[in-house]
Amino acid sequence: xALTVKxxxxxxxxxxxxxxxxxxxxEGTITCILGPSGCGKTTLLNILGGVNAPDSGELEGFGxxxxxxxxxxxxxxxxxxxxxxxxxxxxxxxxxxxxxxxADRLIKNVELDGYADYYPSQLSGGMCQRVxxxxxxxxxxxxxxxxxxxxxxxxxxxxxxxxxxSQIWQTDKRTVIFVTHDVDEALLLGNDIYVLGRSPVEIVxxxxxxxxxxxxxxxxxxxxxxxxxLYLALGSTVNTKTEE
Amino acid sequence: MKISFTSRRMIGLASVLTxxxxxxxxxxxxxxxxxxxxxxxxxxxxxxxxxxxxxxxxAGSTIxxxxxxxxxSAILGIATGxxxxxxxxxxxxxxPMLITVRSVPIISLILLALIWxxxxxxxxxxxxxxxxxxxxxxxxxxxxxxxxxxxxxxKFYGVGGSSIIRELYIPAVMPxxxxxxxxxxxxGWRAIIIGEVLSQPRFGIGTDMHSAxxxxxxxxxxxxxxxxxxxxxxxxxxxxxxxxxxxxxxx
Numbered sequence: 001x002a003l004t005v006k007x008x009x010x011x012x013x014x015x016x017x018x019x020x021x022x023x024x025x026x027e028g029t030i031t032c033i034l035g036p037s038g039c040g041k042t043t044l045l046n047i048l049g050g051v052n053a054p055d056s057g058e059l060e061g062f063g064x065x066x067x068x069x070x071x072x073x074x075x076x077x078x079x080x081x082x083x084x085x086x087x088x089x090x091x092x093x094x095x096x097x098x099x100x101x102x103a104d105r106l107i108k109n110v111e112l113d114g115y116a117d118y119y120p121s122q123l124s125g126g127m128c129q130r131v132x133x134x135x136x137x138x139x140x141x142x143x144x145x146x147x148x149x150x151x152x153x154x155x156x157x158x159x160x161x162x163x164x165x166s167q168i169w170q171t172d173k174r175t176v177i178f179v180t181h182d183v184d185e186a187l188l189l190g191n192d193i194y195v196l197g198r199s200p201v202e203i204v205x206x207x208x209x210x211x212x213x214x215x216x217x218x219x220x221x222x223x224x225x226x227x228x229x230l231y232l233a234l235g236s237t238v239n240t241k242t243e244e
Numbered sequence: 245m246k247i248s249f250t251s252r253r254m255i256g257l258a259s260v261l262t263x264x265x266x267x268x269x270x271x272x273x274x275x276x277x278x279x280x281x282x283x284x285x286x287x288x289x290x291x292x293x294x295x296x297x298x299x300x301x302x303a304g305s306t307i308x309x310x311x312x313x314x315x316x317s318a319i320l321g322i323a324t325g326x327x328x329x330x331x332x333x334x335x336x337x338x339x340p341m342l343i344t345v346r347s348v349p350i351i352s353l354i355l356l357a358l359i360w361x362x363x364x365x366x367x368x369x370x371x372x373x374x375x376x377x378x379x380x381x382x383x384x385x386x387x388x389x390x391x392x393x394x395x396x397x398x399k400f401y402g403v404g405g406s407s408i409i410r411e412l413y414i415p416a417v418m419p420x421x422x423x424x425x426x427x428x429x430x431x432g433w434r435a436i437i438i439g440e441v442l443s444q445p446r447f448g449i450g451t452d453m454h455s456a457x458x459x460x461x462x463x464x465x466x467x468x469x470x471x472x473x474x475x476x477x478x479x480x481x482x483x484x485x486x487x488x489x490x491x492x493x494x495x
Binding site: 049051066067068069071073075077078079080088089092119121139 | 391393394396397398399400401402403404407411412415416418491492493494
């Protein structure tokens with residue numbers, strides 16, 4: 001099964017962001033969307049999540065699907081403990097015991113055992129982002145939308161985060177749509193990678209990578225080759241510089 | 245530089261002692277109970293007032309006026325503050341009114357209230373009007389300060405409206421309500437006692453202070469002042485304690 005976006009049109013003020021845009025997301029896989037800043041990647045995520053409405057176009061297969069989000073910032077409620085932050089997105093009709101059990105299971109998954117009762121202000125930035133990953137998986141969603149969640153993290157933390165994310169994802173393979181402008185992140189996580197061009201947006205490149213996300217090191221020869229071609233594709237979307 | 249809780253306490257104690265010593269020195273210098281009474285004699289007067297059979301009625305009336313005035317201004321202030329925080333139009337509309345209320349001399353409010361109301365109500369009315377702007381400003385600041393990104397997150401995750409209000413809006417505004425209450429109470433007690441001095445209700449700290457002043461009983465004026473300061477301090481402590489209980493997440 002695939003989730004399909006057909007003939008999407010969206011303008012923002014006078015700017016045409018999407019004009020008859022088409023894209024497909026394989027369910028149960030991780031799709032990465034690469035593109036220059038300001039090309040409308042976030043808008044696309046908002047449309048997919050049902051937060052913004054397209055001007056016209058069809059979203060096939062998205063019907064009753066629930067989405068959860070991982071944002072660039074953790075966006076945790078400062079007055080709630082780690083556990084309560086995760087429970088915040090769980091359905092309200094779930095019994096209290098089940099809610100906390102579910103939260104604790106995910107806390108374990110992101111290796112934050114023992115921190116369930118901590119407040120976000122007592123945690124480091126990376127730990128907070130792990131809570132937000134746990135929250136996204138706790139929410140009974142079909143799709144996880146990620147908007148540059150690794151931006152601004154240092155390289156070690158970034159790699160760890162990718163490791164944690166793929167660990168959880170291996171046990172719970174939801175459809176992931178991951179927006180980034182970092183080629184390395186896309187290569188380490190993506191099953192499919194799309195490169196988007198300037199608005200009105202077009203797909204300028206599409207590659208598929210076999211093999212599990214998270215097991216990759218980025219040093220394999222075929223990934224190195226892909227990296228080159230992705231840089232090339234990204235380079236064609238900007239005039240003066242090849243990357244950000 | 246951070247200092248420990250205990251050393252903070254010790255310094256606080258030293259500060260109180262300094263004030264007492266300065267008082268004692270002044271009393272010795274003027275050497276007249278009509279100008280500056282001795283601290284220890286004043287302390288005796290405080291005790292005398294405390295065990296007086298009318299004390300509960302007198303202090304209780306003043307406290308009751310304070311609590312009623314505060315409750316009314318808190319309810320109105322929180323409601324108005326929320327609206328002002330949500331709607332920039334309402335905020336712009338209410339701003340000149342708040343500035344006016346805040347700038348009107350307390351004495352004008354009292355003189356007008358004396359014409360309009362009975363003597364027991366005057367201090368309540370005055371306290372309410374002086375506290376109200378503090379509550380509104382703080383609460384509307386609190387609402388304006390709510391992180392839009394958190395609201396967006398809650399909406400993205402499909403969290404219901406009532407949960408958003410209970411679990412996001414209210415906890416976010418709570419610290420602002422508490423700090424508003426603290427500044428409102430601080431100014432409120434002073435307004436109430438001035439109101440009592442001028443309106444002369446049957447029971448009230450201000451009423452007794454005024455009669456003590458009429459008889460040039462400086463000792464008793466100061467003794468009542470000490471009691472008023474202690475009441476204000478007590479309420480400040482209650483507010484801080486509730487802040488500690490409610491806002492546990494702030495480090």
